Amino acid sequence: MKTVQAIKCFPIRTYLTGRGLLPTKENSRYGLYLSPLREEHTPSFKVDYMQNLWYDFGLGAGGSIIDLVMRLERCDFAQAVRLLSNGERSHIPAPVSSSVSPSVTTFRTLFDMPLRHPALVGYLSSRGIKPDIAFGYCREVHYAINGREYFAVGFRNNAGGWELRSERFKGGVSPKHIMTIDNRSDTVVVFEGFMDFLSYLSMKKQLQTDAAVLNSVVNLPKAIPFLDRHTTIHAFFDNDEAGQKATADLKRLCPNSTVINRSHLYREHKDLNEYWQAKQSRQHIAPKRKRGMKM
Structure with missing residues (x-):
């Protein structure tokens, strides 16, 4: 695992580019962005390229890339370090040619x-x-x-x-947003990411309810108007602190709905897709049953 100091040296600008976020104005020293932490129309999120630090003037908060990931992924310091170290959810783009100047990433x-x-x-x-x-x-x-x-x-x-x-x-x-499917059902299934959604469909074959994909738990508030219309909400969030908090927030923000936490179905795995991959792998290596044996 990379050291904390090494992780803090990873350019915030590159991290944001990987999320599809580009500065509205920049020079060799800093860039101004629309804040990835909240909705805004006037850019007030500054990234200091020289010190590799960020500051959100609207929130009055800032820090290193680790602090930014903690806020975006709603996780603690240790989880943010692990995510960045392992490349999970870090949205770091594929390597670019070394002949390209690093001063401006497009x-x-x-x-x-x-x-x-x-x-x-x-x-x-x-x-x-x-x-x-x-x-x-x-x-x-x-x-x-x-x-x-x-x-x-x-x-x-x-x-x-x-x-x-x-x-x-x-x-x-960008823009970073949710995806919803309205089948006029009173029941909805909600997922953190689209790989979990596709895994669910691969298991179920067809979608018989409504669905919502957050594309990051930080987008949960954007989904509430859609989710709150449903009598029953099945939450398929990750088995981590951020997922647990999102489920608790969902119950708080949709008090008139029955929110069912489905993460126990894949309790031994990080998320639904990891569970589905493991299940597919087990089925692939399982020996064939002899004809006539009971299922």
Whole structure:
């Protein structure tokens, strides 16, 4: 695991770019962003490139990249260090050419198309996602970082932004938002990320209720108006402190709904997708039963 000091040296600017967040104004010393921690129309989130520190003038708070991850992922210091060290949920983009100047990082979406590249279909299959499910909810998104082109699985949110995933990349294209599906049901299933949502569909085959994907628990307040309309809410959040807090917040913010915590179904795993991958793996290596044996 990387040392805390090494993690703090990772550029906040690069981290934000991986989340699809670019400065509205910048120079060689600092950049001004729309805050990733709250809704705003006038940029008041400053990143000091020289000291690698951030400050949100609207919140009156700031700090290192670890402090930022603690707020974005709603986790404690140790969890933030672990996430950044392991690359989990850190949204760090794929490496760019060393010939590109590091002073300004540019992220640009080129186009999207039906999901078809074998590398992306194979990546989803490795995560247990059935191709027919992926084709119905995902697109193939091509993008560029500092002029170098890449492609990833794209999951579009309600505001037109994208969550992007591939074997080497975890990031997004702003605006960061939730995704909802309204089937006029009085029951809704809600997930932290779209891989959990796709895993659920791969298990269930079809969606018979409404659904919501937060694309980060920090987006929970954006989903409340939709979720609060339902009599029953099934929460499939991660088995960590942030997931537990999100479930508690959901119960508090939707007092007229019955909120059912489903994380116990995959209690031995970090999230629903990890559970589904493990289950698929066990089924794959399990010996075939002899004909005539009872199930």
